[in-house]
Amino acid sequence: MRALRPATVAAIAAATAVTAVSGCAAKNDGKGGSDKGTIEVTASDTSCELSAKEFPAGHVRFAVQNKGSKVTEVYVYASGDRIVTERENIGPGTRTEISAEIKAGSYEIACKPGMKGDGIRQKVTASGKGGATKRDPKLDAAVAAYRKYVQDQADQTLPAARKFADAVKDGDVEAAKKTYALSRVGWERTEPVAESFGDIDPKVDVRADGLEKGQKWTGWHKLEKSLWEEKKISGDDKKLAAQLITDLKDWQKRVGKAEITPTSMANGAKELLDEVATGKVTGEEERYSHTDLLDFHGNVEGAEKAYELLKPVVAKNDPALAKELDKQFKAIGGLLDEHRDSKSADGFASYETVDKGERKKLSDGVNSLGEPLSKLAAAVAGAK
Template sequence: MRAVRLSVVTAAATAAALAAVTGCTEKSDASGGDDRVVKVTATDSKCEVSKTKFPAGHIQIDVENKGSKVTEVYLLFPDDRIVTERENIGPGTKQKVTAEVKEGDYRIACKPGMKGKGIRQDVTATGSGKVAKRDPRLDAAVASYREYAQEQADETLPKAKVFAQAVKDGDIEAAKKAYADSRIGWERTEPVAESFGDIDPKVDLREDGLEEGQDLEKDWTGWHRLERSLWQDKKLTDRDSELADQLITDLTDWQKRVGKAEITPTSMANGAKELLDEVATGKVTGEEERYSHTDLVDFKANVEGAEKSYELLKPVASENDAALTKELDTQFAALNTLLDKYREDKTSYVFTSYDKVGKADRKELSDAVNALAEPLSKLAAAVVK
């Protein structure tokens, strides 16, 4: 997913007491009546909630943006770990976010302009609700996805070490060659990137993701900082060598966290959907790999990670909504076929440089991602029916 800003995620992921479900249908997913519906009215200066206490279990957050800026709404633990979120809520629009939470304290945050720590309201889930028992097939799906994420982390580290060593050696061409390949495993696990705590902003932050008050040279670390040195600055300094070492330190930390990260069936589904939204609205513009233009490598890896999540959840989802899984099969196949137009062959991860992809072709990619993201937004609901 997009690199989470440093002020949003500040603690390593620990065992969390929830399973988040995000949907956008008009029908309420919450059970038990209005006591389980929290209305959030977001403006440019306020984040008003209809209630600050609700029963534990399934709740629904109904968001209306009455401000003039695009906003984000988060349900957070007190230490700022993300329970669930909905990004890119345009002025005058409404969204629904359904979550399954256990007893405890939380915060609802609105972020007008999608910047800063947001306007926050403390809320509490009381002990009067119960969380439904999970289908054992979904537990198996989580275990398989965690194994998949661990495999990606294990495969990423040696590739990242090749990249980092080239940077430290001052070998610009070798570093450029190793750059995109070193990122594939990370991009495949982005549907659950927020479960890795503060690793995301350390390794995958873009320059414009820095918060006000952060120093560009001191606080910007990770792949994209080195990408700028290689392709824009066209030189490597002692600072770049330090950043290469830091990247390996952070990725080693990530590798260790994967096995302990809180991953749920609904976080798998929702993360895949949010990631594809990000691809369609942000990454497809070329803003992520703005210096190297290796965006299509990221796109393909993102789709593979999202599809892996879907395939593991499909046995349950297909029983609950066969029409949905049929549509998802169709749209995943269509997007993969489109992406394959830009690769050298089906076995390689060498893609056309994104600066050579024209405006019409970029729109075609965006439309295909949107066509997949729409039914994917219903996957989490289908899993928990």
């Protein structure tokens, strides 16, 4: 879950600036303008302005500029707050671009200064039949394969989560600790799809500082705190373990019905790298167990899977981008391999043992991959 401490928000602003600017420099004229047909989104700390509130359905590009003082994020919501696409970590004074496949219908675009809350929202309409345009059969094959992948990850998560939940219900702290991180791998690989439903992620993966007003804290991280900080399992924790399985079963049942498009796969890959940048590299995500490296690895695996399935089309539309992504995925994999630990229950060293210098190397690796990955959706849509 992406809720951030204020210090973390400030820290990532500088890191996102280079990526955001370089990722869209070719698309903007430096004066706030953008290519014809692109919807301009101008975000500030108090507003979310759009160049148009009605546009043709189909492949839509949003050129986002953050004129505020806070790191922001931009969401496109369908009915029921189902996430169509999003882009996080847009630093003050920077620009980025989002490409998405939008069907005809009514939507809301939300800018979220500080990356919290419901955001500042604008109602928009996609009109016409552009979303029904026939696409490359290779992209249809990629979507079908990815749909199977996300379902398989959910199916594999339930047995691992049951081992964890059973250990909690048995009051066995050590067994629960050993199975905690492993129970999260499938979720971390496919988190953007799970988050697209809107209501499941806050139940199972929210951190204490991500709670909305009046929200009860449930899910993995509440149990993580009990196991590592409180070092005991309460009666309430046993109930929460049972509820975690109920909520994950809901995810497992619904994930096969998720709306998946080639651009949502590409944007989801970038979202997974954003998860790494804002939660794993900083140590925010697993602040009690320090099992961040396995989460990190899961996020990268999920991003690489989406890319590999889209690669036949990307390599045709933008061979230089495909070459760079191959290089950067290999590089980040090598950096993670340096922190493997065969004696650890989850196969990686505790993040507590990773010093500032090593964390900087990991952060730099994420940024090096994140920049070309931000161009993946545009390459899928046939634009360079």
